[in-house]
Amino acid sequence: MGFWKSLFSQSDSVATPQRPNPVEAVGVMPQESRVVFSTERELDLYELEELCDAVGWSRRPLRKVKKAIQNSFLVVSMWEQRGAKRRLIGFARATSDHAFNATIWDVVVHPDYQSRGLGKALMRYTLKKLRGEDISNITLFADPHVVDFYRRLGFILDPEGIKGMFWYPD
Amino acid sequence: MGFWKSLFSQSDSVATPQRPNPVEAVGVMPQESRVVFSTERELDLYELEELCDAVGWSRRPLRKVKKAIQNSFLVVSMWEQRGAKRRLIGFARATSDHAFNATIWDVVVHPDYQSRGLGKALMRYTLKKLRGEDISNITLFADPHVVDFYRRLGFILDPEGIKGMFWYPD
Secondary structure: OHHHHHHHHHOEEEEOOOOOOHHHHOOOOOOOEEEEEEOOOOOOHHHHHHHHHHOOOOOOOHHHHHHHHHOOOEEEEEEEEEOOEEEEEEEEEEEEOOOOEEEEEEEEEOHHHOOOOHHHHHHHHHHHHHHHOOOOEEEEEEOHHHHHHHHHOOOEEOHHHOEEEEEOOO | OHHHHHHHHHOEEEEOOOOOOHHHHOOOOOOOEEEEEEOOOOOOHHHHHHHHHHOOOOOOOHHHHHHHHHOOOEEEEEEEEEOOEEEEEEEEEEEEOOOOEEEEEEEEEOHHHOOOOHHHHHHHHHHHHHHHOOOOEEEEEEOHHHHHHHHHOOOEEOHHHOEEEEEOOO
16 A cells, blocks of 8 residues: 555656557447556566566566665656556666766566557656756666667767776676 | 774775885885775765866766765775875775666776776776675776776676667756
């Protein structure tokens, strides 16, 4: 109950861009669907794992996922809400020094909900929240196939030749 | 006094690679110099600002610098210690989710102490500390002139085409 309270108090919602629904076609009155965003971090980790499985990410230990969520500066979840039912359909989080820099990680939209502007809405919500905290330098590391997606949102690739670099253990 | 206690209890030291010292040349016995690392975050912010000024960085509000240090996962300072005197000669910090990712920011070595392997020692100390916390994905954003420096430390540029991207407010 605390969850719902905080979901509604902390969240914004947008109308869902609906795909044609076969249920509608046979005349059943569809329940209104909304997309709701939340910054609540008390997520069901199994539901989050299911979302990440759906896009084919490697599984990660839930103990570490929990720790990462607890220690992220911002956690954003995106839900499809239909009456009293809700389904987790997107997620993003950011680490930060709470002052200058934030780095966005783990941006995911469920494949059933892709290609209808929800990734963009998720990112815009995330950027708005970070800007609301006066973070000016917002960064991320983009896989090659999503570079253009982030570019359209205003992200700049290698600005002034600044390069993303990774160090992995041997 | 608490500072010194924690400096010595938390720190490691390495022998300073010395440049030829004109004082030595005239026969004055130099005091032994050591380079000491610390993860203590109670730093004198004016001393840190002086270090950043020395490399020509834009000044930042100390209130925000303090907040950023408090909310960094790791803060590393590098000191030249000569008898009871110490001088701040290097700095680095990292944000993290304490589980998967860390991002290193604000790596600086005082110009008087550059080109003698101290930047490398500072980074190796930072990497060791992050690895000690079981962080496996260590990232940074490198200015073009230091890409090769980080490459020699084992950092990989754009691995598998992953690109660093930045978003700035309008």
